[in-house]
Amino acid sequence: MKIDLTGKTAIVSGSTAGIGLAIAKGLANAGAAVTVTGRTQSRVDDAIKTIENQVPGASVDGVAADLGTAEGCNELIRQKPDCDILINNVGIFEPKPFFDITDDDWQHFFDVNVMSAVRLSRHYAQGMKERDWGRIQFLSSESALNIPSEMVHYGMTKTAVQSISRGLAKVLSGTGVTVNAVLPGPTNSEGVGNMISNIAREQGVSEEEAGANFVKENRPSSIIQRIADVEEVANMSVYLASPQASATTGAALRVEGGIVDTMA
Template identity: 60%
Template sequence: MQIDLTAKQALVTGASAGIGLAIAKGLAAAGADVTLVGRDSGRLDQAAAALRTLNLKGDIATVEADVSTAEGCNQLLVQLPVTDILINNLGIYSAVPFFEISDDDWLQMLEVNLLSAVRLSRHYAKGMQQRCWGRIQFISSESALNIPAEMVHYGVSKAAMQGLSRGLAKVLAGSGVTVNSILPGPTRTEGAIKMMTGLAAGRGVSVSEMEKLFLAENRPSSLLQRFATADEVANLCVYVASEQASATTGAALRVEGGIVESIV
């Protein structure tokens, strides 16, 4: 299968590292011109420079904006009013006992993980609908289906994101614009490595051993039995952004290593 996204404009939020950066790399390798969005100009510039050294087919641009806020979203929309492919990847997570999750914690989780995607999708979907082509993706999580007791607010925010994805797919029915959510499982990103490093230090084991312990204790149903790589998640995202995936919409697509105990 030859995926060709030449002449397509793509936008990836939270693209300075991790899954977002891997998706940006995959889209640009397929020919899309990709805009990386993040709030730290230094990290953005570093990420963009790293991608440019790979001589990818598509061009790489950056926009510094904190799209977890309405103001930051507006700043982005002014600088990039149109895109063909929108990857709502920005997200945060934190392990907090339920009874210690404050109202502010809940509001921040929803503002970052959900409302950023609402605001950007509300704007960009209109243009896609008018042009009769577009791809919108919401990077959710297996935690949306398997709400983790150690971070209920995160799981709820991702479950809400999947509801948003399905609802928007219905709004755009028959338009040529597809809308899907992507559900990664534990993925070896910068943030995950940092978390595993902290846990490993507390238990006197290596990071690789901690990953195995984490899966055994927190995700025992994993069939992959290891952390995925960011590129493995990005591969699915690139396909879903392609012309070949034109009949896939309104779906929750899992790349979580078989953690979710379901055959559908």
Template identity: 60%
Template sequence: MDIDLTGRRALVTGSTGGIGYAIAKALAALGATVAINGRTQERVRDAITKLKGETSTGAFIAAPGDVAHAAGAERVRTGLPDVDILVNNAGIFEPKPFFEIPDEDWQRFFETNVMSGVRLSRIYTPGMVERGWGRVVFISSESGLNIPVEMVHYGMTKTAQLAVSRGLAETVSGTGVTVNSVLPGPTLSEGVAEFMTKMAAQSGETDLDAMGRAFVAEHRPTSLIGRLATVSEVANMVAYICSPAASATSGAALRVDGGVVRSIA
């Protein structure tokens, strides 16, 4: 199976931690040169230092810029004119009751979770088409299919990503460029770990695995694995669909949700 990415250049947005960091590490392990993105130069520098200490293959370059804004996306483009692989991972989440979500939050979530990927896809995909090879991946969520009542605005953005991903795949059909979405389920990212730690202060529980299993049992009871996924498990799927081996997979919504979504298709 051809999963070699030697000579390919990848950009993973929001890759200074969490799922994005794990994806960057996985792509580097396959030989890609990976551009690490975060809002500040300092966070990007620290992430690259950590990645270099954890990996023996691949290379990393800095691509700082707040991609939630057009100026930030332009900053990234200026320092990184072309890529072969674009992983639109940058995103935010926040539990909040529907009737307490103001207009500003809806707009902030849409700009960060949706427009960041739209802008960067518009910047980088044409070059992939010209070269006849490329990979674009949107990190959506099972919440795009099962809208979570505790954060409807987040779920809305994840559904929108599915629409953008499929539409872009249709746009570049037959060019050698594939576009797909990956839908993680509940995942033990740094943000989720922080969220659960705050919850633990009330319950007294300190075991993250136990807290994760309790969360899944209460809030995602349809999960077939009964636990939180790891960031590496999500990254493995992304690394595969970015590889030459996945050349016949495009326009797909690929779930790494532990079976939370109760449908066959």
């Protein structure tokens, strides 16, 4: 299978590092013109340079905006009014005891992880519907199904975006626009990588061993028994963005190493 996205435009929210950057790079490698986003211009510029260095001839630009706010989403829309592929990847996570999660914490997680995707999808889906082609993805998580007791507020947001994904797919029924959720498990993104580095230092072990220990202790049902690479998640996303994935919509595609102990 050769995925060719030449002539397509893509926006990947929260794509200056981790899974988002890997997806942006994968889409650019398939020929799409990609817009990366981040909260600061320096991070956006660094991401653009990374993609240009790793994907010769890549068509890539960027927008600096805080997509956890309505103003930030409006700024992205102002600079990029249309796209063919929207990857709602921007998100935050933080382990925190339930009784310590404040109202402000709940609202902040909802604004960044959920409302960013709602606002962007509400705008870009309309143009996709008019053109009768488009791809929208919501980056959810295995935590949408296995709500983690150590970060209930995070799990709630990932369940929410999975629900929105399914509903929006129905809204766009009969069109050439597909909407899907992607559910990664523990992945070696920037945030998780920093967490594993801290664990390695505390335990006096290598980062590889710390990662394996984390999976065994916190996600013991994992079948692959390791933390995934960002490229492994990006590969699923690039496929879902392709013309070949035209019959896949309203789905929750799992890239979580078998942590969720169901076959459905």
